[in-house]
Amino acid sequence: MNSLEDVLDFVHHGRGRYVPHVSLDSVIIGYHDQQLKILLLKWKGFEGWGLPGGFVLRHEPIGEAAHRILHERTGLEDLFLQQFHxxxxxxxxxxxxxTAFFARFGLEVEPGNWLLERTLSVGYFALVDYSQVSVRTDFFTEDYQWWDVAEIPELLFDHNEVVEKALDTLRLQLFHQPIGSSLLPEKFTLPEIHSLYETILGRKLDSRNFAKKLVALGLIRKLDEQRLIGPHRSPFLYQFEKEAYEKALKLGVVQTY
Amino acid sequence: MNSLEDVLDFVHHGRGRYVPHVSLDSVIIGYHDQQLKILLLKWKGFEGWGLPGGFVLRHEPIGEAAHRILHERTGLEDLFLQQFHxxxxxxxxxxxxxTAFFARFGLEVEPGNWLLERTLSVGYFALVDYSQVSVRTDFFTEDYQWWDVAEIPELLFDHNEVVEKALDTLRLQLFHQPIGSSLLPEKFTLPEIHSLYETILGRKLDSRNFAKKLVALGLIRKLDEQRLIGPHRSPFLYQFEKEAYEKALKLGVVQTY
Structure with a gap:
């Protein structure tokens, strides 16, 4: 939504097109070079930052809505988005x-308008390599920034709570899902997956045990292939065994680190 | 909601009192004597069974709504209810x-009524000892029954999907939460917690390792107290260490069974 015309149409005729009372908020978690960051948008007319969000169309599955909204608000596509709360x-x-909320954007919203109604929000999170994406702003936002998870500022609305819950969920899911598969190259070295897990968990892991366990559980597989880094450095490559994760999940077997 | 008068008021004047487009569904999981069961209600005018559910009041936190609805529909109180999807x-x-849906209950619902609108449903689950509870039916339901999880029939609406997702979530949570604390006595024996976990996971666990691990991780604590069962049987009692669970959860350390 970029033009004033589109926005006015959304405000005044949105009730027939969207499901009122329900919005979606997206926590886009970025990883690169051992840093974990969250995508925040700077809203026009507000001091603070907030998450990208939007509404569900009348007959749209909410999973599809999550992808559409993310694309509209940021230009990002094909992410693994997961509902969490x-x-x-x-x-x-x-x-x-x-009405003061909308007045900040120069929008006059009449009493009884659908956008003024109480709204519950469904949280989705996604994982991306933030060095690979460029984000675009829209009518409501004037800037974006990837914020280090340790330095998230005070956010608009209840968005700090949403970010916290997303990170808690992500950390738990490390034990059940091949989380790294969207963040690592298809074939990766043990130091690479090790760094990723340490960064997400925010603590040091015992190097040898961590790797041994993933291999022993069959969750990652050593390939007969090495990466040539230098004359004396050519570490073996590994890849995720997605089916093993699914099987482990069904059986209720999880790994510890 | 038991009288026709209450129900008519709900149908025709509910829009102002409830949040339209959002409902809650509760999966009440019962455990007793090594059996895991789900509470299902028999809806009047329908062949099939369904879950207890309801709507959120205009200014009510959804967590509170979940407790209120469960109480209204079943008489159950003070359960640990957890949102899952x-x-x-x-x-x-x-x-x-x-409108045919409501006609089955003998209710005439006019086009445009709030109950006809598309409705997303928030799932909550709870754990109870089903031998301890008695359920009451209301205007919409004529019977209830605890169904063995292996024998859940084809349910109304999308309720089979809701039940499946609740059970998957419960099985995962066994590794992170002191799930058993609402199902076992405050002080329990190792065979008791062993049976509970085997029943929820639906598979055999290695007896000695399972117990040893829970104790080693500090998640349950051996008491200096025994239960007198017979002249040669007086097993030691244990209790959950809820703080240890919380700490493990924060650190991202989970146990395997």
């Missing part, structure tokens, strides 16, 4: 929005 | 309900 308990989520 | 992708969740 519905936010409907914080004070911000219990009341109607007021 | 939003259902909004299946064909049933994409379209409006039709």
């Amino acid at each position: 519905v936010f409907g308990d914080s004070p911000y989520r219990l009341e109607e929005r007021d | 939003v259902f909004g992708d299946s064909p049933y969740r994409l379209e409006e309900r039709d």
